[in-house]
Amino acid sequence: MTRDDGLDVEGLQRRLAGFAAARGWEPYHTPKNLAVALSVEAAELVEIFQWLTPEESARVMEEPEGAHRVRDEVADVLAYLLQFCEVLGIDALHALSEKIDRNEIRFPPK
Numbered sequence: 001m002t003r004d005d006g007l008d009v010e011g012l013q014r015r016l017a018g019f020a021a022a023r024g025w026e027p028y029h030t031p032k033n034l035a036v037a038l039s040v041e042a043a044e045l046v047e048i049f050q051w052l053t054p055e056e057s058a059r060v061m062e063e064p065e066g067a068h069r070v071r072d073e074v075a076d077v078l079a080y081l082l083q084f085c086e087v088l089g090i091d092a093l094h095a096l097s098e099k100i101d102r103n104e105i106r107f108p109p110k
Helices: 009-022 031-049 054-058 064-088 092-106
Strands: none
Touching: 009 064, 031 064, 064 092
């Protein structure tokens, strides 16, 4: 799938790597540290929804401040996931495709 805005996973991974390199952060970007950071950012995303009703959570993007917070946390989660994949040499899209293939076999339609 080609995006009109020119964004792609590999390009974003290069930007993230360049950002970290320019600040000397590479020594800290170990698989363990990135997995921990990913978990923390996922928890921050969960925190936004923690006490919302299902109906309120479905409308969270309607309010500008809520939408901004959700987008920021989604970006943080994705950034750490992409960095984690880069460090370990995982093609995230290929891994997801393979997982969907296995799940289609494991959970056939009724």
